[in-house]
Amino acid sequence: MSPVLVRLAFRNVFRNRKRSIITFLSISLGLAALVFGQGLMLGIGNESMKNIIDYQTAHLTISPPGYLDMKETSLSPSVPDYPEILNSLERLPHVEGATARIVVPAVLNDGMNDLPCLASGVDVQTDGHVFRLADVVAEGRYLQGQRLEMVVGTRLAGQFAARPGDRLNVIMQDRGGEIEVQSLEVAGLVDTGNPTVDRGSLFIPLGVMQRALGMEGQATEVAVRLRRASDVGAGRAAIASFLAAEGLDLDVSEWTELAGDFLRLHRLKKRAFGVMTGVIVLLAAVGIVNTMLMASFERTREMGMMMAMGMKARTVLILFLLEGAVLGLFGGLAGGLLGGAATYYTEVHGIDIGAMYGDIDIGYPIRDVLRGDLTVGTLIGTLCFGVVVSVLASLYPAWRASKLVPSEALRHV
Amino acid sequence: MQRKDQIVKLEDVSKEYRVGRIAVPAIRGITLSIDAGAFLSIAGPSGSGKTTLLNLIGCIDRPTAGSVYLEGTEISALPSSRLAEIRSSSLGFIFQTFNLVPVLSALENVEFPLVISGTMGGRERRRRAQEMLEEVGLADLMGRRPNELSGGQQQRIAVARALVKQPAIVLADEPTANLDSGTGGSILELMREMNERRGTTFLFSTHDRMVMEYARRLILLRDGRIERDDGEVS
Ligand SMILES: Nc1ncnc2c1ncn2[C@@H]1O[C@H](COP(=O)(O)OP(=O)(O)OP(=O)(O)O)[C@@H](O)[C@H]1O
Ligand SMILES: [Mg+2]
Numbered sequence: 001m002s003p004v005l006v007r008l009a010f011r012n013v014f015r016n017r018k019r020s021i022i023t024f025l026s027i028s029l030g031l032a033a034l035v036f037g038q039g040l041m042l043g044i045g046n047e048s049m050k051n052i053i054d055y056q057t058a059h060l061t062i063s064p065p066g067y068l069d070m071k072e073t074s075l076s077p078s079v080p081d082y083p084e085i086l087n088s089l090e091r092l093p094h095v096e097g098a099t100a101r102i103v104v105p106a107v108l109n110d111g112m113n114d115l116p117c118l119a120s121g122v123d124v125q126t127d128g129h130v131f132r133l134a135d136v137v138a139e140g141r142y143l144q145g146q147r148l149e150m151v152v153g154t155r156l157a158g159q160f161a162a163r164p165g166d167r168l169n170v171i172m173q174d175r176g177g178e179i180e181v182q183s184l185e186v187a188g189l190v191d192t193g194n195p196t197v198d199r200g201s202l203f204i205p206l207g208v209m210q211r212a213l214g215m216e217g218q219a220t221e222v223a224v225r226l227r228r229a230s231d232v233g234a235g236r237a238a239i240a241s242f243l244a245a246e247g248l249d250l251d252v253s254e255w256t257e258l259a260g261d262f263l264r265l266h267r268l269k270k271r272a273f274g275v276m277t278g279v280i281v282l283l284a285a286v287g288i289v290n291t292m293l294m295a296s297f298e299r300t301r302e303m304g305m306m307m308a309m310g311m312k313a314r315t316v317l318i319l320f321l322l323e324g325a326v327l328g329l330f331g332g333l334a335g336g337l338l339g340g341a342a343t344y345y346t347e348v349h350g351i352d353i354g355a356m357y358g359d360i361d362i363g364y365p366i367r368d369v370l371r372g373d374l375t376v377g378t379l380i381g382t383l384c385f386g387v388v389v390s391v392l393a394s395l396y397p398a399w400r401a402s403k404l405v406p407s408e409a410l411r412h413v
Numbered sequence: 414m415q416r417k418d419q420i421v422k423l424e425d426v427s428k429e430y431r432v433g434r435i436a437v438p439a440i441r442g443i444t445l446s447i448d449a450g451a452f453l454s455i456a457g458p459s460g461s462g463k464t465t466l467l468n469l470i471g472c473i474d475r476p477t478a479g480s481v482y483l484e485g486t487e488i489s490a491l492p493s494s495r496l497a498e499i500r501s502s503s504l505g506f507i508f509q510t511f512n513l514v515p516v517l518s519a520l521e522n523v524e525f526p527l528v529i530s531g532t533m534g535g536r537e538r539r540r541r542a543q544e545m546l547e548e549v550g551l552a553d554l555m556g557r558r559p560n561e562l563s564g565g566q567q568q569r570i571a572v573a574r575a576l577v578k579q580p581a582i583v584l585a586d587e588p589t590a591n592l593d594s595g596t597g598g599s600i601l602e603l604m605r606e607m608n609e610r611r612g613t614t615f616l617f618s619t620h621d622r623m624v625m626e627y628a629r630r631l632i633l634l635r636d637g638r639i640e641r642d643d644g645e646v647s
Pocket of ligand 1: 408411430431432437438439457458459460461462463464465466620
């Protein structure tokens, strides 16, 4: 393909300024919406997953068979000899850290009102190897040692107007079915952005929990953080084979199983977003078809002249497709720049939907400041997408132009 | 028999166009031969078939009946792609209006037929196009776009473009129709100069008396027939 043809295509695109600008705007706005929407979905999705993994599920959970179905009931079986398992886990590939927890349902009570919640006994030494609660203490401080204290989700504490230093009763059922009431001081409030945690969780030192429930030396689950989230499959396999080799009858589950509801919702929203952008891009494509048809019609005589000089039908086809590609390229560049800038703005400053709409639930486990995530992949993908759509939209006009008969095209006025 | 120096030969050529169910005859049984190096004008009133005849000789159209020989080859049965190759390699074209590609500079326009035939590299193409522009006296305007040139200058560029491939025949359909008589005359002077210097065969159509004066052979068409052919005048 001659560079002259490419140059010709470039110049032809900018030949009818007004029309090209309108087409170009529609492509670039469509693609900008695509970049922005994708960036926002990605940002929200990633932050949601982070909030689920960091505060709620870890990457992997080792638990007795049937535990997942019984979690949040008081009768869940426990993991025996967890300290040995923890020691060995740290040496397995992909594993960054592991910690043991006792997770049981509880009721929080201030002497007047009751609220159901999930109580987790956490190992203050190792919990930070897996979870990130200590980083999101909004008020007061994180747990220290084995004191009779707890850390409570901000929203849950808010229901009782409880502040650090206040005492609340935690009511749980021990292994024998007896009701245990622990009066614990609120050491701090955690604000994770994940509503499951903020509205319904409290954290107690593991030792305190074990004593209260008569579960000394036991845990209900071992939570594992991997070096990379993408290693989840390999990490799970490594741990499963280790457990099998040790003859331990324990299950390993991935965070995606624990956060299935969220992921299904996210997939649905992504699909809805895909349909929406599909419509936008389709509209832009219709604009391109229209522009290219008009261009081919206006240039009928010129095409006739070129074909009379011996230009092949195939070359005419290529010329028009090239013009489509140029239109898509520039539309993609401008759209990428515009959408990228908008996404980057949200990445840095965030969109505070809390300030705009008050305390609303958008169905994502994130704070009410939305942050986009701009990636090179999105930009390059969008650029390619723009060019491909534009070339496809030019196919019919190009085909029509290539079917011109020179003698008739030359008579065209 | 086809004589070697007969560069164009038509044998009982007819062309009709179909408009709906009606056949419109444009050329009715023309037999004609043209010697290499001719400078020939096809004249006649509007609708007499001048453009159709030039298109038949120029491999842009096929006859409904009869045979057209170009440098000894019968062309009417050749496939379109082969005709495009012949147009690209052996023929040069000058049209009446909208002759040049508006988004290309004068130099690029002259270069364009060489791009289409794809037989030489960019450097060689530009050198040839430049030489051609010098020959028509417009070397210093080679960077200009057609809309920055006068009508006469544009047709000079078109002449340069038609000649840049050194074709055997140049076909010009009313090359001066959009020019005033002075400018038109100078274009014809240029064409005749090229005809004499290079030996290129020129066929041009016109309905302007003044233009016919330049021709060394004049064919008068009426209703798709040759009304008069004064043969070669030297
Ligand atoms: N594509 C076509 N379809 C139908 N009729 C046509 C077509 N091309 C030419 N004709 C008819 O054929 C006849 C000859 O047309 P042609 O264009 O060759 O004449 P011309 O001598 O070049 O006329 P002008 O001086 O107006 O350019 C005319 O009657 C014209 O209407
Ligand atoms: Mg005509």
